[in-house]
Amino acid sequence: MRSVFLLLPAALLAWQVANAAPMPFYRWQSKVDGSYTCQQTSPGEGWIRIGGPFRDAGCREVQPQTPPPKGLAVPKAWRGQ
Numbered sequence: 769m770r771s772v773f774l775l776l777p778a779a780l781l782a783w784q785v786a787n788a789a790p791m792p793f794y795r796w797q798s799k800v801d802g803s804y805t806c807q808q809t810s811p812g813e814g815w816i817r818i819g820g821p822f823r824d825a826g827c828r829e830v831q832p833q834t835p836p837p838k839g840l841a842v843p844k845a846w847r848g849q
Contacts, residue, residue, distance in 0.1 A: 792821030792831050 791808045796815040798804075804818075805811055806827035823829040
């Protein structure tokens, strides 16, 4: 019984790690001198996000926008069909 309580948190952690995706990059422009940078997070208060999300650190490959899932995928056997 004790091993079941240890396996459940391990299984949940493994599921989260398997579903992890890399954070997208965004293009930022400086309010001070107009220079550009490509980063995953804001470089600070003096920057405005002007583009994204991108797949690569050079902000060249646009990340495709996929629609959110509509619901849980349930096997047909469980639906009673």
